[in-house]
Amino acid sequence: MALAGPQGQALLESALDKLVAAEGHSAGVLWSWRYTQRGRLSNDEIRWSLQTEKSCSNCYIFPPPSLDFAFEDDIVDIVNEAWKKIVGEEVDDDDFMMFDDREGTSDQ
Numbered sequence: 001m002a003l004a005g006p007q008g009q010a011l012l013e014s015a016l017d018k019l020v021a022a023e024g025h026s027a028g029v030l031w032s033w034r035y036t037q038r039g040r041l042s043n044d045e046i047r048w049s050l051q052t053e054k055s056c057s058n059c060y061i062f063p064p065p066s067l068d069f070a071f072e073d074d075i076v077d078i079v080n081e082a083w084k085k086i087v088g089e090e091v092d093d094d095d096f097m098m099f100d101d102r103e104g105t106s107d108q
Helices: 005-023 074-087
Strands: none
Touching: none
C-alpha cells in the first residue's frame, strides 16, 4: 500500500472486509496485524547521505531503506562513507569491502 498511516490502513481494512464478505456470512477475520513500514521509493530524487547522530559523535544514521525489491547501488556508497569515517579518510579505496580468507573454511 503506497498510502501510509490511517488512510492506508482504512483502505486495507475495507478491502479485507469486502473479501471476507464475498465468502459469505460464516466467514470472519480471526486475527489481524497492521504496521507501517518506513522507507523510500527508488524514484526519490533526494541524494541520501550518512548523517551524524547529534548526541553521539561516533554514531551514524543511515537513510531509510528502499521499499523497492531491487538492491540499490547507492547504499554501497553510503556504507563506504561510513567506513571512511570509522577507519579514517587516509584509507585506500581499494581496500573497501576486501575481506581476507578465513582459516578453516573451504569453497565446498
